[in-house]
Amino acid sequence: MGSMADLNYSKATEKLAEEVGFWIAKNGAALIFGAEKDGDSLSTAACRGAKKTKGITIGVTYAKGLDVFEKNNIDVVIATGLERGGGRELPLVLSCDAVITLNGGSGTLTEVAIAYQANIPIVVLKATGGWSGRLAGQYLDDRKRIKAEIANSPKEAVLKALDLIALKQAKQKDILVLTAVHGDESIGVRAMRIIDKRIPDNRFAWTIANEKALSKNQRFVDADLNRAAPGNKNSKQYEVRRASELLKLANNYRYVFDIHGTSANSGIFTIVTNPTLENLALASILPIDNIVIWISQPRKKSGPITQFVKCGLEIECGLKNSPKTLKQLAKILEEINGKSIDYSNLNLKGKNLFQVYGKLMKSEINNKNYKKLKDFKKTKINTEIFFPLLVGRYLGLACYKMRKLNHRDHPL
Numbered sequence: 001m002g003s004m005a006d007l008n009y010s011k012a013t014e015k016l017a018e019e020v021g022f023w024i025a026k027n028g029a030a031l032i033f034g035a036e037k038d039g040d041s042l043s044t045a046a047c048r049g050a051k052k053t054k055g056i057t058i059g060v061t062y063a064k065g066l067d068v069f070e071k072n073n074i075d076v077v078i079a080t081g082l083e084r085g086g087g088r089e090l091p092l093v094l095s096c097d098a099v100i101t102l103n104g105g106s107g108t109l110t111e112v113a114i115a116y117q118a119n120i121p122i123v124v125l126k127a128t129g130g131w132s133g134r135l136a137g138q139y140l141d142d143r144k145r146i147k148a149e150i151a152n153s154p155k156e157a158v159l160k161a162l163d164l165i166a167l168k169q170a171k172q173k174d175i176l177v178l179t180a181v182h183g184d185e186s187i188g189v190r191a192m193r194i195i196d197k198r199i200p201d202n203r204f205a206w207t208i209a210n211e212k213a214l215s216k217n218q219r220f221v222d223a224d225l226n227r228a229a230p231g232n233k234n235s236k237q238y239e240v241r242r243a244s245e246l247l248k249l250a251n252n253y254r255y256v257f258d259i260h261g262t263s264a265n266s267g268i269f270t271i272v273t274n275p276t277l278e279n280l281a282l283a284s285i286l287p288i289d290n291i292v293i294w295i296s297q298p299r300k301k302s303g304p305i306t307q308f309v310k311c312g313l314e315i316e317c318g319l320k321n322s323p324k325t326l327k328q329l330a331k332i333l334e335e336i337n338g339k340s341i342d343y344s345n346l347n348l349k350g351k352n353l354f355q356v357y358g359k360l361m362k363s364e365i366n367n368k369n370y371k372k373l374k375d376f377k378k379t380k381i382n383t384e385i386f387f388p389l390l391v392g393r394y395l396g397l398a399c400y401k402m403r404k405l406n407h408r409d410h411p412l
Contacts (some may be wrong), residue, residue: 001034002042002102003130009103011361012398013128014045017102019154020125021046022046026099026215027053027158027208028193032095034107035059035068035077042102044070060095064087089114096120097168098161100151100178104129116140121164122148133158160212163249169205177206177333178246178305181226181260181262187320187329188259194330195337205253209246209305212238225262227296229305232377237250239244241380247308249272255282255341256303256312259329261320264393267374268328272306284348287335289349292316292389292402293355308365309362318375318390333396354402356386373399 002017003009023047024031031050033043047057051073059074062084066077082088093099093114101108109131115122124132136147148254149164151157151298166176179188192206208214220263222237231243250256260271270283271292283291296303305311315332317325362370362379368380373388388399 001099001109001130002046002132003109004036004105005040007105007130007329007411009128009130012105012179014042016125016154017042018049018127019047020100020102020157021049021055021057021156022052023158025053026188027162027211029097029158029162030056030058030195032058032060032076032092033071033086034092035061035070035074036084036085037061037068039069042104047073047308048161058095061090061253062086062090066084085110089354093120094118097165100157100161100246101125101132101135102128104132105130105242108132113140113262115290116145119145119160121168122146122344123151123164124148125157125160127151127152143156155211158188159208163207163245166205166207166249167252173189173203174206175336176205176210176250176255176256177204178250178256178258179206180211180214181209181258181305182224183210183215183221184217184219185259185261185320186202186214186217187261187326189214191259191329191333194326195333198330198334199337204333204337207224207249208240210242226258226304229308230302243302243305244307250305250309250312256306256309258312259313260316262316262318262390264375264390266314266316266318266390268317268332271306272362273304273314274312276311280311280348281343281346282308282311282341284346285342286313287332287388288315288354289350291354293353293405295356297306306407327357335387354389355404355405356389356400356402358386358401360386360388360398360401364398365398370398378404 023029023375033047050057057074058076060078061068062082062227063079063083080088089110093111099115100123102125103391124136126136136150187233219241223239225239228239228243230247231240233244235241270288272279272283272293275293290341306314309381319325373391375391386401389402391399
């Protein structure tokens with residue numbers, strides 16, 4: 001939502017609007033905007049930005065016909081026949097999961113008021129002036145339903161809107177799925193988009209955990225997000241701040257699944273970073289046979305996100321770029337969605353339970369024995385018998401070493 005061209009917004013503000021549209025589409029969301037009949041606006045600028053990355057655009061017009069400005073970039077036009085400033089704003093806003101505003105005059109103020117009354121999350125780009133600047137960080141009245149959240153960039157506005165949507169969905173959904181905690185592991189993002197298409201009303205809320213690293217296809221920007229929890233909202237490091245935000249989000253859900261991808265040929269397995277009875281129980285009922293207990297060093301104050309949530313697991317997928325692995329992951333998530341979390345199936349029998357206890361460095365093994373190492377396949381090096389994990393995944397590391405546990409070792 002934003003100003004019409006007759007409010008004489010700057011070219012810089014127009015560019016910001018285009019970037020908002022771009023990042024909405026880049027994150028797999030649809031852009032709903034006010035389609036004008038015969039003039040430009042910040043909303044139609046967002047439409048142009050969304051089309052730069054082939055996003056879905058839906059224009060709601062006050063006109064009675066479908067002939068609108070920017071029509072070449074609009075996928076769907078909804079002709080309300082309602083006047084601008086006299087009714088068009090209602091179906092426009094109520095069709096949204098969240099509202100992002102830039103600048104804005106009286107029409108934008110009306111749209112924000114509708115969103116406020118309907119408890120639809122509102123994010124404003126503070127530095128763009130108009131009503132966005134005035135409303136940043138404010139409630140519209142003493143009811144304090146929802147605050148107009150502040151964003152300092154288009155990308156931040158979109159990511160904040162998606163997180164606010166996930167928070168709202170927490171009332172209807174009890175499973176949060178974290179994807180791309182490592183930016184070079186996009187398999188979770190791809191799997192969740194498949195699930196959303198196949199099962200529009202699924203039980204998962206999900207978010208891209210590390211958008212900055214994902215956009216660069218690198219593991220992290222400032223620090224390893226999967227070693228940064230519980231985080232610090234005031235940190236100068238992006239991932240440390242993000243860890244704090246994700247834990248705040250995760251606390252609204254009963255279960256958290258953190259999907260990772262690896263270049264090791266490991267198949268799909270579950271990692272229990274915090275071996276509580278509830279987490280082991282959750283692992284036992286998922287349709288994944290191999291369960292790995294992997295506890296971070298107890299003296300460290302920071303660690304994986306799942307170590308700090310109420311109940312959560314990591315799902316590791318290898319090979320991460322394999323279409324076969326993606327298909328298997330989507331099938332597992334569909335099964336979880338269909339059966340829900342049913343503890344009547346609580347049983348570790350039929351599962352393979354392992355615990356990581358050490359490392360094997362490449363310098364400790366000859367090439368012949370290194371080639372024999374296979375994930376989850378029992379092996380013997382010198383006199384030591386163990387099960388390898390993540391073979392060849394890390395520089396200088398041959399594999400992690402695991403012992404296989406008997407089911408009687410655990411209370412389940």
